[in-house]
Amino acid sequence: xxxxxxxxxxxxxxxxxxxxxxxxxxxxxxxxxxxxxxxxxxxxxxxxxxxxxxxxxxxxxxxxxxxxxxxxxxxxxxxxxxxxxxxxxxxxxxxxxxxxxxxxxxxxxxxxxxxxxxxxxxxxxxxxxxxxxxxxxxxxxxxxxxxxxxxxxxxxxxxxxxxxxxxxxxxxxxxxxxxxxxxxx
Numbered sequence: 001x002x003x004x005x006x007x008x009x010x011x012x013x014x015x016x017x018x019x020x021x022x023x024x025x026x027x028x029x030x031x032x033x034x035x036x037x038x039x040x041x042x043x044x045x046x047x048x049x050x051x052x053x054x055x056x057x058x059x060x061x062x063x064x065x066x067x068x069x070x071x072x073x074x075x076x077x078x079x080x081x082x083x084x085x086x087x088x089x090x091x092x093x094x095x096x097x098x099x100x101x102x103x104x105x106x107x108x109x110x111x112x113x114x115x116x117x118x119x120x121x122x123x124x125x126x127x128x129x130x131x132x133x134x135x136x137x138x139x140x141x142x143x144x145x146x147x148x149x150x151x152x153x154x155x156x157x158x159x160x161x162x163x164x165x166x167x168x169x170x171x172x173x174x175x176x177x178x179x180x181x182x183x184x185x
Contacts, residue, residue, distance in 0.1 A: 003036045004028075004180065007050065007058050008068025010043035011107045011143070011172070015163045023166075027173045032180065035063075046073045046080055047088030054095060064183060065096045066176065068143075070106030071162065074125040077116040082124050089132045102139045102179050105129035108147035110154045113161025139179040146175055 006012050006024060013020035025039045040057035042049060047069045058065055069092075072078060073085045093101050105126045109117035126144045133140030147153050147168060154161075156168030164172060 001034065001036050002063040002184070003038065003061065004032075004064045004066065005058050005062050006037070006039040006041055006066045006068065007054075008041040008066070008104065009045045009070075009072050010041070010163060011071055012066065012068035012104065013039060013041035013043050014169060015043055016158070016165075023169050024173060024176075027169075028177060028180070031177050035184075041068070044072060045069060046078060047085055047092060048080070050092055051088060051095075054092065058096060062100065064100055064102065064180065066102045066104060066180070067092055067096065068104035068141075070104075070125050070129055071109065071117075071122075074106050074118075074121045075116045076118050076121060082121075082128050085125055086128045086132065089129060090136075093132065093136050093138065098136045098138065101136075102141070102176075102183055103129060103133045103136075104141040104176070105133075105143050105145075107162070107164065108144040108153050108156070110157055110161035113154075113157075113159070117162060139183050141172075141175050141179055143172060143175075146171060 014023035025037045050069045073080045111117045111119050
């Protein structure tokens with residue numbers, strides 16, 4: 001049986017009401033019933049924690065890893081530079097394997113509610129992730145872009161202005177499922 005590991009932050013963990021949920025893996029499991037899907041995401045994680053936790057969270061054998069870190073990296077309060085984010089992403093992709101990675105960029109956030117999330121930083125980190133995907137020829141989910149295409153993107157978020165609500169998670173899951181399907185063909 002094929003195995004997919006989701007490795008990201010609270011966005012990929014399906015965070016709701018302050019807790020991770022199974023919404024992402026349950027929805028993906030319905031679409032891919034013959035694939036084992038594990039969610040080893042760490043709420044609050046940056047790419048630095050991703051590197052620190054990689055050996056504990058992403059253990060072979062696996063066929064595919066969805067790498068979804070960046071929203072916390074882009075936080076003004078954490079102070080990670082875009083250059084450090086780029087270096088960390090490159091290292092994570094190399095350690096996981098280019099042929100086994102789907103990359104997901106940082107999420108759209110409502111910076112008026114979540115004041116440590118500034119849209120210029122989100123855009124900068126989104127571009128870094130996009131470049132990492134291009135350079136490494138990875139399938140890429142530009143989550144901030146996809147969510148921002150919605151006429152009212154703030155309606156896709158929970159009250160905290162960061163985490164996705166049911167409608168936002170549906171968009172994430174639909175887009176991620178398409179990339180998984182293409183990658184496994």
